[in-house]
Structures are given as C-alpha cells and as structure tokens.
Amino acid sequence: MLLYQLPDDILYLVLSYLDCKSLSRLSQVCKKIHNFANRDAVWRSIARECINTGMTRQGTDMYPQIPLKDRVRVSQNWRRGHHRKEVLLKWKTNLLPWIQLDRDVLYLSQAADIGAYHLRMEGGRIRRPAAVYSGHQEDVCRFVLTDTHLISAGGDGKIIAHHRWGCQWVELCGHGQEVNCVDSQGGVIVSGSRDRTARVWTLSSEQLGGCLHTIPMLDRVWSVAISPSQSSFVTGTACCENSTPLRIWDTERGQLVTCLGGQFRHGAGVLDVAFESPALLLSCGHDTYIRYWDLRTSARNCVMQWEEPHDCALYCIQSDGNHMIASGSSYYGVVRLWDKRHTRCLQDYSSISLPPFGLAGERKQIRGIKPCPPPMARQDSGCW
Numbered sequence: 001m002l003l004y005q006l007p008d009d010i011l012y013l014v015l016s017y018l019d020c021k022s023l024s025r026l027s028q029v030c031k032k033i034h035n036f037a038n039r040d041a042v043w044r045s046i047a048r049e050c051i052n053t054g055m056t057r058q059g060t061d062m063y064p065q066i067p068l069k070d071r072v073r074v075s076q077n078w079r080r081g082h083h084r085k086e087v088l089l090k091w092k093t094n095l096l097p098w099i100q101l102d103r104d105v106l107y108l109s110q111a112a113d114i115g116a117y118h119l120r121m122e123g124g125r126i127r128r129p130a131a132v133y134s135g136h137q138e139d140v141c142r143f144v145l146t147d148t149h150l151i152s153a154g155g156d157g158k159i160i161a162h163h164r165w166g167c168q169w170v171e172l173c174g175h176g177q178e179v180n181c182v183d184s185q186g187g188v189i190v191s192g193s194r195d196r197t198a199r200v201w202t203l204s205s206e207q208l209g210g211c212l213h214t215i216p217m218l219d220r221v222w223s224v225a226i227s228p229s230q231s232s233f234v235t236g237t238a239c240c241e242n243s244t245p246l247r248i249w250d251t252e253r254g255q256l257v258t259c260l261g262g263q264f265r266h267g268a269g270v271l272d273v274a275f276e277s278p279a280l281l282l283s284c285g286h287d288t289y290i291r292y293w294d295l296r297t298s299a300r301n302c303v304m305q306w307e308e309p310h311d312c313a314l315y316c317i318q319s320d321g322n323h324m325i326a327s328g329s330s331y332y333g334v335v336r337l338w339d340k341r342h343t344r345c346l347q348d349y350s351s352i353s354l355p356p357f358g359l360a361g362e363r364k365q366i367r368g369i370k371p372c373p374p375p376m377a378r379q380d381s382g383c384w
C-alpha cells in the first residue's frame with residue numbers, strides 16, 4: 001500500500017512525527033500528498049510550538065484566513081531575524097509616539113494628534129494619513145483601539161473617545177493632571193493619571209462618559225490593563241512610595257483584590273502591563289525586567305522573568321498569546337524579541353543606526369508596540 005492510500009487518521013498520525021522541513025519536503029512527492037499535507041490540521045501542532053503564528057496557548061486560531069503552513073514558514077523569519085527594513089514614516093525626533101496596528105492600518109500618535117495610515121504590502125513611503133483624530137491641547141500620552149472607538153489619553157488631563165467610523169467624539173474630564181495610561185474593553189474605560197488616581201468610566205449610551213469609580217492611589221499611575229474577563233483590571237504605579245506598584249482591582253466595585261510582588265526596588269515603576277488571559281499577566285518597567293505572573297498561584301512572586309541585557313528601562317510590552325514576547329526599551333530605540341522557553345532574547349531590532357567610529361548618538365525611546373500584527377503582514381515570505 002502506498003503512503004497516500006492510508007486512511008486519513010493513520011496518515012495524520014504518521015505526519016505528526018515530522019518537523020516542518022520534513023513535512024514540506026514530503027508535500028513535494030505527489031499532488032495527493034501535497035494537498036493532504038497542506039491542510040491546517042497537519043500543521044496545527046507545529047504552529048503551536050512556533051512563535052507568532054497566531055495560535056494561542058489555548059489553541060485558538062487568531063488568523064484562520066491565513067494557511068497555517070504559510071504562517072509557520074514566516075515564523076522562521078521571526079526566529080532567525082530575517083526581515084525587510086524600510087522607512088515608512090518620518091516625524092520630529094523629539095516626539096515619542098504610541099503606535100497600534102489594526103490589520104493594515106497603522107495608528108500613530110504625533111504630538112496632540114493621532115494619524116491612521118494605510119500600509120501597503122508592496123512597501124514604500126507613506127505620505128499622508130487617511131484620518132486624523134484630534135482634540136487634545138497637549139501631547140497624546142497613550143491610546144487604545146476598540147471595535148468602535150479610538151480612546152486617547154493626553155497631557156491635558158482629558159480622555160477623548162472618538163468614534164472610528166464617524167465624526168462623533170466624547171470628552172471625559174476628571175483627572176487633575178496628565179493621563180498617562182488608558183485601556184478599554186466591553187464598554188468600560190480605565191484610566192490612570194499623574195494625579196495619583198485611577199478612574200473607571202462607561203461608554204454605555206445610558207451613562208455615556210460617566211465616571212463609575214475614582215480610586216485613590218498612593219503613587220502616580222503609569223499603566224493600566226483590563227482583564228479579558230472584564231471583571232478586574234491591573235494598575236502599575238511609579239513605586240516611589242511604600243506600596244506595591246502592581247495591584248489588581250474589581251471593575252464593578254472599584255475595590256482592591258490583591259497586590260502582586262513584594263520585591264520591587266524603590267523607583268522601579270511599572271510602565272506597561274498586558275494580559276494574555278484572565279490568569280496570565282506580563283509587566284515591565286524601570287527595573288529592566290519583564291515579569292510573567294500567574295494569578296492562579298502565589299501573588300507574591302512571578303513565575304518567570306527576563307532581564308533586559310543593556311540595563312535600561314522597558315517602556316512597552318506585547319505578546320502573541322503563546323511563546324513570543326516583544327519589548328521596547330529606551331536604549332537607542334531597540335525592540336527585542338523573546339521566546340518564553342529561553343532565558344536570553346531571541347532577536348533585537350534597532351530603529352536607529354549608530355554613528356561611525358562609536359561617536360555618541362542621540363538616544364531615543366520606543367513608546368509602543370501594540371499589538372503584534374498577523375505574521376504575514378510583517379515579515380518576508382521566507383524559506384525553510
């Protein structure tokens with residue numbers, strides 16, 4: 001009996017023992033095996049072990065429209081550091097932007113405005129934004145996208161919720177100083193400010209823009225993130241007072257649930273936090289560490305941590321929901337790629353070229369990497 005004449009379940013079992021190279025070579029044997037070996041079911045287990053393939057730890061496929069075989073191939077580029085480098089946009093060097101990629105649209109904050117730029121797969125310089133969201137009197141500190149709104153926090157102490165597909169916008173006022181962070185899920189907005197408060201707002205039509213809770217904090221709030229379950233949120237503070245910088249709060253009641261960690265140094269502020277699931281959380285900040293928290297275990301210690309090799313602050317963090325972490329640092333605009341299964345970083349990407357002969361160059365900070373796009377949108381096609 002020939003290989004392709006085996007029953008499907010037996011053939012699946014045989015192919016499950018092959019790695020991506022062997023499976024790719026086998027698919028060139030004949031047309032029948034090629035068609036069978038290209039099925040997503042054959043590549044699913046391999047994709048779950050690769051970085052940034054769109055497969056989460058729970059097995060959810062985030063990009064079912066892209067064949068898994070193609071995503072596994074592109075994943076090799078992430079692991080090996082193969083990429084195409086080109087300048088898409090330029091802006092003033094004294095501006096520190098926050099960025100977010102939604103499919104093929106890049107949202108970029110520049111001073112008091114946020115521009116939406118359509119990316120082209122063939123590359124090339126982007127000249128003008130397709131849309132501009134304005135309203136702040138000072139620089140935008142951070143913004144977040146939902147299905148219907150773009151919500152921005154500014155240095156003027158305001159939060160503005162723009163409707164993404166119309167001209168309507170709502171201004172939320174309540175903070176006394178600049179709003180450093182904001183997050184939104186399920187019609188709820190959580191914000192944190194230099195005025196040492198965190199606020200919970202609603203986007204429901206009955207109480208549009210109403211403040212549900214004002215939570216006094218002991219320190220300046222640098223980061224917030226709402227849990228995917230929407231029942232709680234986490235705040236990260238500057239850690240300049242005698243209090244734990246990472247705290248989890250109940251969204252509905254505005255009450256403290258638990259504190260995370262107990263070994264933070266004075267001034268080790270938490271600059272970014274990101275939930276992977278209701279129980280898994282990533283944090284980073286001034287103490288140069290990426291920390292991985294499992295809320296089902298002890299809240300006192302993180303389950304894993306990685307140290308920035310150049311001892312510089314980490315400003316932002318993002319995960320693919322499985323093995324990959326991307327972090328942005330203050331060291332010459334370096335973005336590092338991490339594999340959770342390894343202690344050292346996998347790759348690093350510098351957005352700035354150093355001057356010749358080691359002359360002192362301008363140090364720039366990365367202010368946003370949110371979220372990781374579908375793998376086909378970032379890397380070249382690659383090869384095995």
